[in-house]
Amino acid sequence: MNAGPSFSLLVHHTDTDREFAYDRDRHVGQLARGLDEGEGRGWLIVDMAQDWSRMPRAVR
Structure with a gap:
């Protein structure tokens, strides 16, 4: 495990209009x-x- 700062993000793909949904x-x-x-x-x-839609554009 990293001793320093870290960031973990799980994108739950629920928008079947834009992409295959994983659930x-x-x-x-x-x-x-x-x-x-x-x-x-x-x-x-x-x-x-x-x-x-609330995610910063740089992430999207």
Whole structure:
């Protein structure tokens, strides 16, 4: 584990209009473990359909 500052981001791809959706019940790209453990590990979890318009343009 890194002793210095770090940033972890999980992009939850839920916007099927713009990209393939990855989620718990999909046959490809299941994110159950990441979604279950991410917050406890200090990850920022961004929901693409709900949060993406609020992301800085440099990230999008």
